Structure formats: C-alpha cells, structure tokens
Amino acid sequence: MRDGRAVIEGLRIPIHSLNTLVIGSGAASLNAAVALHDRGQRDIALVTEDFEGGTSRNAGSDKQTYYKLSLAGGSPDSPLEMAGDLFRGGCMHGDIALCEALGSSAAFLRLAALGVPFPHDRYGGYVGYKTDHDSRRRATSAGPLTSRMMCRALTFELRKKRIRVFDGHPVIALLTAGRGAGKKVIGALALDARRSRGRRPAFVLFNAANIILGTGGPAGIYEASVYPESQTGSHGLAFEIGAAGRNLTESQFGIASLKFRWNLSGSYQQAVPRYVSTDSNGGDEREFLNPFFPDLGRLTTAIFFKGYQWPFDPRKVAGCGSSLIDILVHRETVVLGRRVWLDFRRNPRGAAGSFSFDALAPEARTYLEKSGALLPLPIDRLLKMNPPAVEIYRRHGIDLSAEPLEIAVCAQHNNGGLAGNIWWESNIRNLFPVGEVSGTHGVYRPGGSALNAGQVGSARAAMFIAARYRDDPPPVSEFLRTAGARIREKILLALAMLERKAAGATTEASALEELRERMSRQGAEIRDPKTIGRETSNAWRQLARLKKGLRAESAAGLAGAFKALDLCLTQAVYLEAIKEYLYRGGASRGSYLVIDPSGAAPCPGLGDEWTFSLASPGSVVHDGILEIALDGRGKPKSAWTAVRPIPTGEAWFENVWDDFRNDRVIR
Template identity: 25%
Template sequence: MHVVIVGSGIAGLTAALHAHEAGEHVTIVTKTALGDGCTPLAQGGVAGVYGPGDSRERHAADTMDAGAGLSDPAAVDVLVRDGAERIAELIARGVAFDRSPDGELLLGREAAHSRARIVHSGGDATGAAIARALVAAVRGTTITIIEQAFLVDLLVTEGAVHGIRLLRDGVESELQADAVVLASGGAGQLYAHTTNPLGATGDGIAAAIRAGARVDDLEFVQFHPTVLASGPAFLISEAVRGEGATLVDDDGRRFVFDSHPDGELAPRDVVARAIARRSAAQGGPVRLDATALGADRLRERFPTIDRVTRARGFDWSVEPIPVTPAAHYLMGGVTTDLHGRTNLRGLFAVGEVARTGVHGANRLASNSLLEGAVFGARAAAALSAPWPAVADGQVPSATVPRLASDRDVDGTASVFTRATLQQLMWDEVGLLRTTRGLEHARGLLRAWRAGAPAPASAAEHEDANLLLLADATATAALTRSVGVGAHHLEAPELERV
C-alpha cells in the first residue's frame, strides 16, 4: 500500500513511522521543510498519567471539563488510555524529557489540570525536542520525503480519495496513493494576532471541504492568553502560570479571579477573555508577574522564554512583562472516527487538522501533542483495515458554506487582502463575538469569495483557503447560537452598533 502523509508535525511523523514499520510504502509531503510547523514551536509539554495521586479518570475528567462538556467521551478515553504508550515511544525514539536528580520525570501543572501531570523537555522546548527526534527517526528510514510542496487538492473519485494534487516550484502534479493522511495542521493565520507560523493557512481542511469531507466545530478557536505584547508574537507558556506567575492589571490586582475561582489557572478561554476585557478597560496590556520565581528558576525552567524576553528588553525576574491573547489552536477540523478515518474512503486526518472530538469547545493544555501522537499511531494501524460502513454516507457538515448565487452575498465589499481578512476575523470572529459582528463578517467574506480570481501561485491558494475557512468559521459561529467554551457570544446589549 502506498500511503501519502501531508504534513510533518508530531501527528504526521508518528503516522509515517508507524506505517513504515508496518511495511507500508510511505511518502511524506510537507509544505516547507521536514519537521517545520507548529510542533517545534510548542513550549508546553505532553500531558499524561505518570505517577501516584493521578489517574486516567482524573485526566479524562479534566479534559471533559475544559471542553465545556462537549468532548467525545470515547475519544477522550482513547487519548488517556493510549497516552502512556505513546510517551514511552517518544522516549524510546530519543526525546529526553526533563528529570529530577534521581531520574524521575519532572511533572508540571498547567491551567485546568487538577494535578501536575505534564512532562517537558529542555524546560520550555518540548516541541523542538520531539520534532528533532522524530525527524531523525524518519530520515533513518526509506520513507520518501517531498519538501517545499503545496497541497492544492485531494484527488477524489466516487467518494474515495486516491491521491493529491501538488504545486512545487510553480508546477502542478499528481501523486497517486492508496490512502492519504492529512496532518497539515490548523489555520492560525486566519487572525491578525496568532502564535502560529506563517504556513498555518488551513490548506488540509480547505482541500477536505472541497473534496466533500465533513468538518465540524470550526467555531471553536482557542486563543492563548499570554503572548508577549512587544515585537513579533512570542508565546509565554502556560506553564509559567503553573509555576506560580500571576496576571495583574495596572493597579497590581489579580483580576482573573473576577471571572473564575481558579484565577490564572482557569481554562484558557476564560483567562483569555478576562485579559482582553481588562486590557480594553485600562487601555493597554495587562502584565504577567513571574518575579516571585526568581532569576535562577526562570532561567533554568524557561530558558527559551528567558532568552527572548531579555533580548526584547525585559528582565522578567524583576518586572512584570506585558502580555496579550493571540489565536493559538483550532479545536474543530475534518471530522474523524477513533482511528482517524473520515467520511471519504481512503482519507484520514490526524493532529490539529482533525476534529477527533477530544477537545470539545476548549482544548485542555498540553493535550495537543499527546493527541497527535495517539491518533497518528491509530490512523497508521487502521490503514489496512476494512473501511467501516458507518463512515460511509455522511454528508458535508452544515458549517461549510456554499456560494450558490449572488443572493448569498450581502453588503458592499472592501478590497480583499490577507491582512484585511485577518483583522476582520480578529474583530468579529475572535475572542468576543456578537451576532451582528458575525453577520457582518460573513457578508464581507462571501463578497470577497465571490469576486476572488482562480488561484495560481501558492500564496494565492493560501488566500483562497483562508477565505473558505473564514467563511466556514463565521457560518459555524452563527449556526451555534448559544455561546460555549471558546465560542463566546456577548449579551445582546453589548453588541456593537
């Protein structure tokens, strides 16, 4: 069997290695270089159950709570049940997780976790360590690697996927496959402020939509609460608050307790909204106060953050640093079963591109790397299994917009650029949403889509994908008329006029 895997983060690389070890012929197609993307940028760690005082049941309960009750219990059970094996596998492949002097794994705590259960590598460089190890493992095999190749579309015949169309060096070509695994990441570039790299333009989700795959939960976009509010977006790991740092306003008050009894360790959506509101009220960013941890502890535990903040002129051991929220993670995506299978025969999706049901309305911190490893391995194991009848006959989700006629376009469109789209999404389909704002955004987006020329270059394909996903996201947000989790609807009296 020839398996094409699109993407090379933790989910794609795990799927590739497992498929190769099972004897499949594997080709990895990646947009930039092997191992690039969001995985190497992940400062947070990998959640799991490692020691006494914790249990899979507790981890599952925390995941469900963070997901506002919308997580799929079966998917969560898979995540916490398979997690220990995947973490052991990462260690076996060379990921050196941080340990105490006696050799025990060091466990950290992040928001909405009831226990310290998160392992890190290099303090705040976990993703980079994982990416290095998995890339080295892949390069040590006969897996075919195609870099700098853009996914244009999926090849589909009678509801079955049999390959992909690529754009490389300005030339389109087709790559046939018996199965395609999408592992192409999320769509953080929908927003003006994001922790995601420039390549996170939702190409896999958009291609799946065009092919007729089901998507769900696109309205659930997670905004990381703490990005350094100075210079290019740089994430300040939630683990800093887990270690005891606090969020304070201009008066030095810990304002997040006004929104949740857990304060800084409340779920991410709660903390991000509290920061957004307080920043607007005081006319400037709030601050993260980590001074109580001391210079030595900050340098040892968070070496990357310590280096970058100092390079930008902040000594966070003696002064609080300014922070702001930014788009971080997409909980929705291409809908899959518990083995990564979609409603299109031969198409799998794993990692952030997928909607497995694990995250519900709000992802629990440090579950994303775990999900990529767990479901990447499960998809590879299901490659040769019979395609289940239950996956057939699904229809594209109602969250996917179709431009059937001019009547679908309302309003007068301004000039479309990627920057105008990103600002529109930030303003109207971001942290604090209103029905009026969502309707305004959808009208503009559909006008832009209706007037957009056929894409030719990779950048034009990215813009087309962002337009499609922005429309789908705004539509999904309007369809879910009750606010929950990361989809927050302001009260009618707060709607902008």
C-alpha cells in the same frame, strides 16, 4: 512508489502512485509515516510545503506540556479516569476520549524511547505535574520546546527508514472518486515550488490509495496569532471535497507578544508587569486597565493570576477575574485601534496609589515571597523566578529590561477541526485527518492534550491503514480518468491567476489582510450575534471575488495565491459554524465571549455592548456537537449530533483475545 508522467494542458506533470501519502511534517504527520513503516507499509511518502515549518517545530511556551496517563507515584490513575477528564471538557465523543487515553502511554513511551528528553527520576518514574482541567498530575514537559524535540526524534526515524519526502510541495487539491457516503479520496495535486520558473508552474500528482492529512491548525485566518508564521493551515483542501468540520467554534485565545510570537503565561504575568496602551505611533501612553478595577490590589492580583489562567475564559471574567484583562486588551486593540504593551521596567500604578505587595491577594503575595521575588521591579521578579523567560526574548532581539513588549489577544489552538471516527478516518473514505487539523477535542481540554491526541491519532490511523487499506492505487490511466476534470480545473485556475493583469486584480497580501482582520474582529475571542451574519456573507463574497480576481505575479507566487483561496474558504466555513452556534442561542464558553443584551456587564464601566452570559448545559446547542460540511454545490450544511458516551463495561480477556486472533478488532 511507482513514478510516471502525464501531459495536461501542455504541462508535463510527474505522477507518483503509492499506498499512502502523508501531508505535512509536524509531529503528527511524522509519527504517522514512521508508524506506517513500523507496521510494514513501506509504499508511503510524505509531502510538505515546508519541512521546517509548522507549529510543532516552531512553537513553544514557558514549559511546553505533554499530557499523558500517570506513570509514576502512588496516586491511582486509569485510562478510564483519563478519558473522563478529556470527556468532561464537553462536546467530545467518549469513544475518542477513551482511545486517546488508552493510547497515551504507548505513544509517550515511544517518544521517550526515541530520545525525547522527558524527565524521569532515578527509578524510572516519569513524574508529572498538574495542568489545567487535569484531576491528576498527568502533565510532563521536555522544556519550552517539547514539540520541536518530538519532531527531531521523529525526523531521525523518518530518515533512518528512508521514507521519501517531497519538501517544498504545497498540496493545492485533494482528489476524490464517488459521491455521497461512498465518496473517497484518491490522490492529491501539489505545486513543486522548486521546479516552478517564471510564469511556468510545475505540478506534481499523487495517485494514492490513502491520505493522512496532518496540515495543522487554521493559523492563517487570524491577524492576531501566536502560531508561528510558517503555520497557516489548509482546512480548505478538505472542506472543498465535502469533509465535515466538527466543533469549529472552539478555539483558544490568550495574551501573546507580537514581534516575537510567544505566549505570555506563567512567570511573565506572575512578575506583575505594567500594562499600557498607546496610539499607533507609540504616543499618548495610558494605563488603560485602571478605570475598570476598583483598586490597584485587585488589578495586580488579576495580572498575577493570568499566569496560571492563560487562555481567555469567560468564566474567569466576573469579580475582576484574570480574563477581564483579555477583554480590555481586545477593546483597546481591536475596537479602539490602539497598541498595547507589557512593560517590565515599571510597576503598575493606580490612580490612588502605587504598587505594593501587601495589596496582592495572599496566594499571590505568598508565591512571590516563597520564590524570593519580593523585588522592586517586574523585570527583577521575572529574572529571579525564570531567567530563561527573559533570555528567550533576548535571543530574539528584545531586551525586556530596556523596552516594552507589544501584545494582543492571539489565536493559539483549535480544539475543533475535521471530523473523524475512532480510527481518525473522516467522512471521506481513506482520508485520515491527524494532529491539530483533526477536531477530536471539545470545549475545554487539559493543557498538553493536543500533543497526546496528535500522537495517538496518527498511530491509530496508521494501524487502520496497515491492516485494512493495504491495496495499491488504481493504474494511472484510471486515476486520470477519474480525477482528470478536477486536475484540469485547478491547473486552469493557476494559469488564469498568472495571466491576470495587475490593474483591478487582488493580491495575496491584500486578500489575507482583509480576511485576517475580519476573523480577529468577528470570529475570535469576542463574538456578536448582531454582526456575525453580515461578516459570514462578506467572507463568502470575498471568496467569490478572489476566484475571479486573485492574481499571482509569477509561478513561484502561486503557492501563496492558492493558500489565500484556501484560507478564505476555511474562514467562511468557520464563520458559518460560529453563526449557526450564535443564531441557535449559543452563549459564552470555552475561550470566547458572546455578546448577549440580556446578560451582565463584565465589570462596571464597560457599557451595554459588552454584556454576556455563560453557556449552561441542558440544550442541544450547548450539549450537542456541531458538524458542518459543504454539499455538492458548495453550500454549508450544519448538523447537531449527540455526544457519544465513553464505552463502559469490563472487557473479558478471552473474548478480546478471540476477536484479536480472528482479526475482528480493527474495523
């Protein structure tokens, strides 16, 4: 890496020139940097807004899952079968599914070799269990914090390889050259939070031949979220330069606690806690689920099954299904403005009777019986089935045996993201989105496949760059000539945000409150064609207002101000995608319900405003992949693309070897 300096708008700005800049420090970015180094590309650096931030390092669940090709036992499995399971989720390209399946064993075994404690038996078998949408037992787990352990192992490698890290450097712009199909990324502009003083901001420029973007999911656009607070996302960086989003409509939502963000799946629901709602002050307590279930047995069975069926799924609503609970929690919190709690201290109570194990469906009762958990209270049952599940709350200052737990239906993962090819290169050349920011998944995906996709994708991006994009970046003078106007535009925006007077200006906090409330009401688990157009326009209007009126109190506050702008743009593009899907007649699928006056009500007692129907195959809107990108004037353009099938046909060894020896594979 060559270090230089330039003076722009009176500010002295360091410039680092290098082959590849990796943005982000989650599991995907770390793996990309380490893999590039392994492949001989040493002219690299990693830049992150917070090395300890992000989802991989700070999120987990009951048993955080890593999905991989079967590596134990006698049941048959193959990359093609695994690709088939990924592909069957719908709206996923077959060639990408095949890459994720073929790359799975290598990525997994590498993590195991680096010391991630994935359990194996005495013969070396990485025995698996079945996760959702999994036809085999491909899932494994290193415990509740699998992804944190992956980050630890990869960070150790990063340090060992002495890869340079710029921590505390939020990237606020990607820089490009060229137009149309020839457009390519040439660098990035970051703030240096640690050198910013008073009202004088500090910037850093990267003159990079390639950028690997691992900035994670768009967590910061939602009010109700189980992503860690430190994860906000930065899709706006890429949308701004014309990178295409793919399947942006497809995210996962489910019930999680708010004070400490944690998924309430598995034993938290199998213990059959009591759901109550209160007014905003905690008064007027009601068992709000009761009126919508015919009896307590059906209600407690639905609560139990929420354990296995955690993400909201409109296919699991009818007949008092477990996802009816998510709708009722959404109605209580978002529509009625009340607060909802899980109470492990008391059993659910019905109007016509009290809790009884005999009223549960046989499968649920047998499960509790076999677990030795036919015990008086939910907390007793939870402690019996999964003591660490109680302990994790205790470590975060919440005693489940003494207080109720506030919950909501929260955003958890984005299956869609930025579009890429089989080497994870986006439509903007030399820009490689990896990890959750990359939209490789479709409508449904096996649990744990996010971590697999992040590792395989980042390794493939590194492989491509090391083989094909080895060049040095251009001289600094040429870089500044090409990107100068855009760099100046961002610096002037920063200075303007610092100069704005408090009176009449918008703060970062109020901007975020407005956009998050909008997204959780309109763009999350419940979507309404009647209101989506108005709300999408509101998002664009808010962005225009923020550009003119957002204020940063100090140079240290600029990172937050730029983030608010990024999130507002991200939200507007996500809502555009949702609008396009709904206006084309898209129906309920994945993890969201689309209000449809000609559909059926979720249950008796929920009025006409909740009717919906399920998506059925056979139309462009349900079978095609929606891509959306901003044109040169910043206007969103949508395109429906056909799903590419899984490549078939037996590859003949001699032919592959010939291609391999003659360097015709990576292209």
